[in-house]
Amino acid sequence: MNNATTLSKIEPASYLSEPLPLDASKRLEIDRSLSVPILFLMRSSFFSFSLALFLISICAVKLVFPSFLDGISFLTYGRLFPVAYDLFIYGWAIPLGFALILWLMARLSATPLSHIRILTAAAHLWNSALFLGSLAVLAGYGTSVIFLEYPNWASFLLFVSFLLMGLWVLLLTQERKERALYVSEWYLLTALCSFPWIYGTANLMLTWGKIQGSAQGPIQCWYAGSLMQFWLTPIALGTIYYLIPKITGVKIYSYYLALFGFFSLLLFSGWNGLSSLIGGAIPAWMMSAGVVTNIMLVLPMIAVVINFYWMFQESEKLILHQSPALRFVAAGIISYVIATVLSLVSSFPCFNAILNFTDYLSGTFLLFFLGFFGMTLFGGLYYFIPRLTGISWSSSKLIQFHFWLSVVGISLMVSSMVLGGMIEGVAFNDPVITFTNILSYTLPWNVLVTLSWFLLLLGFFCFMRLLVTMRWEMIEEKLPMPR
Amino acid sequence: MNPLNDLNSSDALNPERDLVEINRPPLSVNPEKYGGFFRPIPLWLIAISMVLFFWAGLYLAYYSGGFKSNVYNAELVAWSGGGGSRAAAPIDxxxxxxxxxxxxxxxxxxxxxxxxxxxxxxxxxxxxxxxxxxxxxxxxxxxxxxxxxxxxxxxxxxxxxxxxxxxxxxxxxxxxxxxxxxxxxxxxxxxxxxxxxxxxxxxxxxxxxxxxxxxxxxxxxxxxxxxxxxxxxxxx
Amino acid sequence: MNRLRSLFLIIILLFFSSWLGVVVYSYLELGHFKSVAGSDGILPPYYSGQAILGARVYAASGCMTCHTQQIRQLDVTHSDIDRKWGTRPSVALDYLRDQTAFLGKRRMGPDLSNVGSRLTDPIWYYHHLYEPDQVTPGSIMPSYRYLFHMQKIQGELSAQAIPLTGPHAPPPGYEVVPTKDAQDLVAYLLSLKHDYTLPEVSAETPSAP
Structure with missing residues (x-):
């Protein structure tokens, strides 16, 4: 990689002309310009992810053995559980998603990134706010609003640092050399622009300032739903739309389908959070809007999945077997389909009456979060990281272990949560069954869920092991160390 | 259009020549982005969406309680499997x-x-x-x-x-x-x-x-x- | 350039439909509800000062993770009312006095919106918070021992001492008493009762079994 310096001297002007393909040297220049902030964001997100997995495993054990580590204020379930979820979202999903946005936007607009110092500084600010906020929740300063547990100063710092980071990508979009917008860019820009808006609004109404309690319910649910549909879904879909053509060489099957999928997602996704208040204390029309939009979300799912399906059909089957990235992406797409169908079922009021407040909904969320978003992004990482560092993965065995441990872990967890949730829900609706009896029904399922969290932890260790090997190789070959 | 063919082209300048996902020939010499085909949306998908939109409109019209902020009990008896009869049934x-x-x-x-x-x-x-x-x-x-x-x-x-x-x-x-x-x-x-x-x-x-x-x-x-x-x- | 602008415009328009419909509507409509004059005073009633402090302990301990505070509408399900968790469904006005509405998403414990009417003995609450599995066998609630402290009995047993006999009993001559946080929390829980009715509560009342 010592030709990096010579390559950077090549004038970028020649790449202004259409059409792409991006020249290899240009690609290298862009990757070099990005590697420092992106690798930093990725490293911190991996750290948060392992911490979150560790904490959630403790929580899972606590459900089976309630006396495990009990009576300690900062390790009590009600504090540990929200912190684990916040680390998943603000520590892992958002920095990692942002890193992917950064990389994909730079590559897709054929523009290297400049002035990365401010970006890295903002990322540091994000990490410190995350760290201090999590400690504050553990110390008992949490707000107890789902996904917005951080105290107001921490969430404000998170907000500011995201604005600083996001501004960078918008500038890059403005200066882009490649003018045409690709499908991935639609999705990524949506995620990038809507996150500060929903995070700012929700915090403004729920933690920075507090509106009347009677209006807080819908806004809490709107935030949780929007976070899923305006951050997790677009980033995963944007990554898939990039990876499949890039790896297989197959063009997008139908642009019209892509457009249809994109706009229908936008139209329904902000409303679907209301469906978690079916039967709750919200006006009837809001509840019906939640029901309707949550069912309509099946349309964007069908549109993108047909597109992906035909692209896979047209591609060389050999590639699908060779590329770990594509294998992870395929698992992500399957999770997306199943999770959408599960949430569709639970949004009919007659089924929701049984399934609401049970593990069924947690299982659906985790399938969406870890199965769809997580697997897709890991697929992306298997593709991007070698290109960022200049070193290939050391062991295909470990990648396979990671893949299968994740697949088995997620399927075991989701199926036991869904089945256990159904049993729990039916028991809830029978007032003769006492509450402690219901708890005894859920116990075996909780044991399975605990087991699957450990499987996921193990799978992630395989991934970390690969990264550590890569790091050693970098030191041995005296490559420019990304900091 | 077979990307595997590209492996044979020995492009010395290609920095991704040795960059592989996993100890295998590189698959990533494809151009950065592709156009797509302007194939029409399948008819059945359009039909499904129209049915769903129609159903959504009806549902909102029936079960929205007139879009008032103080109506909580939309007429959903049909969904809940006859809530009225349940209350009336004598308990054995x-x-x-x-x-x-x-x-x-x-x-x-x-x-x-x-x-x-x-x-x-x-x-x-x-x-x-x-x-x-x-x-x-x-x-x-x-x-x-x-x-x-x-x-x-x-x-x-x-x-x-x-x-x-x-x-x-x-x-x-x-x-x-x-x-x-x-x-x-x-x-x-x-x-x-x-x-x-x-x-x-x-x-x-x-x-x-x-x-x-x-x-x-x-x-x-x-x-x-x-x-x-x-x-x-x-x-x- | 134009395409970028039009893309942004469409994103913003579609995005704003839900933002206006959910957030702005909730803020303008539900966020400006007024209390109503009931036969026995202003409804919903105010929390006492101690209960407001207790709600903070409730938030800090993350009770909301396992306990909901909502009774579902009768057209969706009767089960909440059949379980005696409430006498009527919750409506938005019920949360008027809450600093944070602890709706909750998961029921690993019973619903608490009327726990103050169900259980009225503060000592029961203290005992349950201290050793849940002894008071309610089969409960998976963790112990909240950090809300209590052990002290030497000064003369007589304190009025708030927990009657502990099981494995967590203090050594002779000592007693376990709640800290201020525990007292606030229990004051808050005792004030959770929706035993009044509001104009918007649907006319359909559950038939007494």
């Missing part, structure tokens, strides 16, 4: 009781109601369950509410064990399980009503210790009126 105490018994009592008293000799007393023909001798219906309810401990005599056999308190059960559940026990396995005691359970519950001061036999014996016998003088045959 024996059905309730059978469930409660299966949930909570079979561990000790067994499905046969015979208990375990020397450990758990039987319910079949038991003077405790049927309120014979010094036993009254009030004792039975108190027993369920706060449990029983210490030595007791059932059908002339001594037992010394403890029964858990069940005061978290509702009046209806307690009345149900008592009615069930008193009419099952050939027992022919009268039913116990939820109102009677509520009355005894209200008149018994809350306690943390379980009853003992002597404590119960000290309380005067009381029978659920209406059935006390005129026992009805078991409803089979």
């Amino acid at each position: 105490l024996r059905v309730v009781g059978k469930k409660v018994f299966a949930q909570n009592c079979v561990v000790c008293h067994q499905e046969t109601g015979l208990g375990i000799a020397g450990q758990y007393p039987p319910l079949v023909g038991s003077e405790w369950a049927l309120s014979q001798g010094w036993h009254g219906d009030n004792h039975l309810v108190k027993n369920i509410l706060y449990g029983l401990q210490g030595p007791i005599i059932v059908k002339n056999m001594p037992y010394n064990n403890a029964m858990a308190p069940w005061n978290q059960l509702t009046d209806q559940q307690i009345a149900g399980v008592l009615t069930y026990v008193r009419s099952e396995w050939g027992n022919n005691g009268s039913p116990i009503s939820p109102e009677f359970v509520a009355k005894i519950r209200a008149s018994t001061p809350p306690r943390t210790e379980a009853w003992t036999m002597s404590e119960l014996q000290a309380i005067p016998r009381e029978l659920y009126s209406g059935a006390a003088t005129n026992p009805t045959p078991p409803a089979k």
Whole structure:
């Protein structure tokens, strides 16, 4: 990689002309310009992810053995559980998603990134706010609003640092050399622009300032739903739309389908959070809007999945077997389909009456979060990281272990949560069954869920092991160390 | 268009030549982005979306309570499987009781109601369950509410064990399980009503210790009126 | 350039439909509800000062993770009311006095919106918070021992001492008493009762079993 310096001297002007393909040297220049902030964001997100997995495993054990580590204020379930979820979202999903946005936007607009110092500084600010906020929740300063547990100063710092980071990508979009917008860019820009808006609004109404309690319910649910549909879904879909053509060489099957999928997602996704208040204390029309939009979300799912399906059909089957990235992406797409169908079922009021407040909904969320978003992004990482560092993965065995441990872990967890949730829900609706009896029904399922969290932890260790090997190789070959 | 063909082209300048996902030839020499085809959206998808949109409109029109902020109960009776009929249906105490018994009592008293000799007393023909001798219906309810401990005599056999308190059960559940026990396995005691359970519950001061036999014996016998003088045959 | 602008415009328009419909509507409509004059005073009633402090302890301990505070509408399900967790469905006005509405998403414990009417003995609450599995066998609630402290009995037993006999009983001569946080929390829980009715509560009332 010592030709990096010579390559950077090549004038970028020649790449202004259409059409792409991006020249290899240009690609290298862009990757070099990005590697420092992106690798930093990725490293911190991996750290948060392992911490979150560790904490959630403790929580899972606590459900089976309630006396495990009990009576300690900062390790009590009600504090540990929200912190684990916040680390998943603000520590892992958002920095990692942002890193992917950064990389994909730079590559897709054929523009290297400049002035990365401010970006890295903002990322540091994000990490410190995350760290201090999590400690504050553990110390008992949490707000107890789902996904917005951080105290107001921490969430404000998170907000500011995201604005600083996001501004960078918008500038890059403005200066882009490649003018045409690709499908991935639609999705990524949506995620990038809507996150500060929903995070700012929700915090403004729920933690920075507090509106009347009677209006807080819908806004809490709107935030949780929007976070899923305006951050997790677009980033995963944007990554898939990039990876499949890039790896297989197959063009997008139908642009019209892509457009249809994109706009229908936008139209329904902000409303679907209301469906978690079916039967709750919200006006009837809001509840019906939640029901309707949550069912309509099946349309964007069908549109993108047909597109992906035909692209896979047209591609060389050999590639699908060779590329770990594509294998992870395929698992992500399957999770997306199943999770959408599960949430569709639970949004009919007659089924929701049984399934609401049970593990069924947690299982659906985790399938969406870890199965769809997580697997897709890991697929992306298997593709991007070698290109960022200049070193290939050391062991295909470990990648396979990671893949299968994740697949088995997620399927075991989701199926036991869904089945256990159904049993729990039916028991809830029978007032003769006492509450402690219901708890005894859920116990075996909780044991399975605990087991699957450990499987996921193990799978992630395989991934970390690969990264550590890569790091050693970098030191041995005296490559420019990304900091 | 086979990307694998590109592997053979030895482009010395290609920095990604050795960059592979996994110890394999690089797959990434494809151009950065592709156009797509302008294939039309499949007709069936358009049909599904139109049906869904139509349904959504109807649903919102029917179940939105006029889009008012103070209407909570949209007309969703059709969805919930007839909420009205459920409230109107009379409750069969024996059905309730059978469930409660299966949930909570079979561990000790067994499905046969015979208990375990020397450990758990039987319910079949038991003077405790049927309120014979010094036993009254009030004792039975108190027993369920706060449990029983210490030595007791059932059908002339001594037992010394403890029964858990069940005061978290509702009046209806307690009345149900008592009615069930008193009419099952050939027992022919009268039913116990939820109102009677509520009355005894209200008149018994809350306690943390379980009853003992002597404590119960000290309380005067009381029978659920209406059935006390005129026992009805078991409803089979 | 134009395409970027039009893309942004469409993103913003579609995005704003839900933002206006959910957030702005909730803020303007539900966020400006007024209390109503009931037969026995202003409804919903105010929390006492101690209960407001207790709600903070409730938030800090994350009770909301396992306990909901909502009774569902009768057209969706009867089960909440059949379980005696409330006498009527919750409506938005019920949360008027809450600093944070603890709706909750998961029921690993019973619903608490009317726990103050169900259980009225503060000592029971203290005991349950201290050793849940002893008070309610089979409960998976963790112990909140950090809300209590052990002290030497000064003369007589304190009125608030927990009657502990099981495995967590203090050594002789000592007693376990609640800290201020525990007292606030229990004051808050005791004030959770929706035993009044509001104009918008639907006319359909559950038939008494």
